[in-house]
Amino acid sequence: MTWGAVGQTRIGLLGAGTVGGALCELIAARRLGVQVAHVLVRDPDKPRAAGVPTAALTTDPEEVLAGSEVIVELMGGTGLAGDLMLRALAAGKRVVTANKAVLAERWDAFAPALAAGTLYFEAAVMAGTPAVAPLAGVLRGSRPLELHAILNGTCNYILGELETGADFETALAEAQRLGYAEADPSLDVDGVDAAHKLTLLARLAFDPELSWEAVRANTRGIRHLTPAVIKEAMEDGGRIRLVGSVYPEGGAWRAAVRPVYLPPSHALAGSASNRNGLLFRGDAVGEVLITGAGAGAAPTASAVLADLLDALAARPGPSPLRAAAPQPDGYEAHPLGEIK
Numbered sequence: 549m550t551w552g553a554v555g556q557t558r559i560g561l562l563g564a565g566t567v568g569g570a571l572c573e574l575i576a577a578r579r580l581g582v583q584v585a586h587v588l589v590r591d592p593d594k595p596r597a598a599g600v601p602t603a604a605l606t607t608d609p610e611e612v613l614a615g616s617e618v619i620v621e622l623m624g625g626t627g628l629a630g631d632l633m634l635r636a637l638a639a640g641k642r643v644v645t646a647n648k649a650v651l652a653e654r655w656d657a658f659a660p661a662l663a664a665g666t667l668y669f670e671a672a673v674m675a676g677t678p679a680v681a682p683l684a685g686v687l688r689g690s691r692p693l694e695l696h697a698i699l700n701g702t703c704n705y706i707l708g709e710l711e712t713g714a715d716f717e718t719a720l721a722e723a724q725r726l727g728y729a730e731a732d733p734s735l736d737v738d739g740v741d742a743a744h745k746l747t748l749l750a751r752l753a754f755d756p757e758l759s760w761e762a763v764r765a766n767t768r769g770i771r772h773l774t775p776a777v778i779k780e781a782m783e784d785g786g787r788i789r790l791v792g793s794v795y796p797e798g799g800a801w802r803a804a805v806r807p808v809y810l811p812p813s814h815a816l817a818g819s820a821s822n823r824n825g826l827l828f829r830g831d832a833v834g835e836v837l838i839t840g841a842g843a844g845a846a847p848t849a850s851a852v853l854a855d856l857l858d859a860l861a862a863r864p865g866p867s868p869l870r871a872a873a874p875q876p877d878g879y880e881a882h883p884l885g886e887i888k
């Protein structure tokens with residue numbers, strides 16, 4: 549890749565909010581010469597992050613699609629965002645996205661692009677902390693046994709604040725102010741966002757056919773947790789965290805999202821604030837722990853930028869898993885105690 553080639557490619561940005569704004573800031577600060585030619589927003593008169601090319605703002609998606617060679621989707625939602633991405637992909641354009649909701653819920657529509665390697669979505673799971681790449685890459689050298697992960701920064705932040713005696717609504721408002729929460733924060737606190745992310749991880753490493761509906765049906769959030777329950781968990785140094793798990797059960801891979809009790813010795817018990825953590829167990833590699841920031845403007849923009857540079861260099865995006873991983877013989881998954 550030459551920097552000249554980067555600068556000659558016209559990028560179309562769908563959304564310039566928390567993440568889109570931070571991406572423009574990173575591009576400007578690094579002097580990468582990336583040319584953001586069109587930026588789709590709802591309200592062009594809103595104040596924008598420094599680096600957003602205000603002359604490129606538009607409310608017309610057709611202008612963005614027609615005038616751009618690579619599309620970066622950071623508007624969110626499963627409708628228009630997905631339709632625009634699919635049109636761009638069908639037109640032979642590479643697409644970068646941080647949108648786990650649309651990929652989890654409309655995965656089959658994206659299958660041709662996934663197979664072609666023209667879709668990039670590292671930022672969709674654990675923001676700038678690697679999750680998609682290892683599960684679609686190096687960890688495929690092992691047969692998977694199970695996975696447990698803290699995948700929602702907003703819930704992790706709220707649970708940490710509840711531990712200090714803060715109330716739920718204040719903690720959620722602060723998570724929103726910090727740019728962690730979804731536009732509709734019920735997606736965070738009801739576990740749906742974590743379920744979207746878990747669905748992607750499960751399909752990349754365990755079973756490409758795992759349905760969104762099956763994961764959604766096994767999902768619970770954190771609204772019902774009381775200060776007394778949180779305090780009780782802390783008495784022996786443990787913590788309550790919202791954890792997504794994939795594990796073998798009854799001859800199939802199962803996925804669930806629910807608040808669980810983590811004893812102090814558990815590898816995920818140290819995750820605080822917006823940090824996420826992913827614990828993978830594979831037959832040859834053993835236990836692998838990946839932790840880092842899982843929400844917020846800059847950490848997410850970091851992964852989007854990395855994907856964008858890959859797209860500009862025509863390096864392929866993550867490849868889909870072709871068939872379900874075999875069920876491990878006689879393996880007992882490590883149980884986690886759900887907090888009802």
Ligand SMILES: NC(=O)C1=CN([C@@H]2O[C@H](COP(=O)(O)OP(=O)(O)OC[C@H]3O[C@@H](n4cnc5c(N)ncnc54)[C@H](OP(=O)(O)O)[C@@H]3O)[C@@H](O)[C@H]2O)C=CC1
Binds near residue numbers: 567675
């Ligand atoms: N925030 C985070 O920590 C993370 C977010 N993500 C994902 O990144 C994506 C973006 O999130 P975030 O930046 O926080 O969201 P924001 O709500 O801050 O930004 C959304 C942007 O999209 C624009 N937009 C939304 N709908 C439309 C529409 N119908 N037509 C035109 N423009 C539209 C908005 O325009 P306007 O500004 O005019 O309102 C805004 O600029 C989401 O998919 C989210 O799940 C992924 C990882 C982490």
Ligand SMILES: N[C@@H](CC=O)C(=O)O
Binds near residue numbers: 701703741
């Ligand atoms: N709302 C999400 C943002 C990142 O995906 C979260 O809180 O984790």
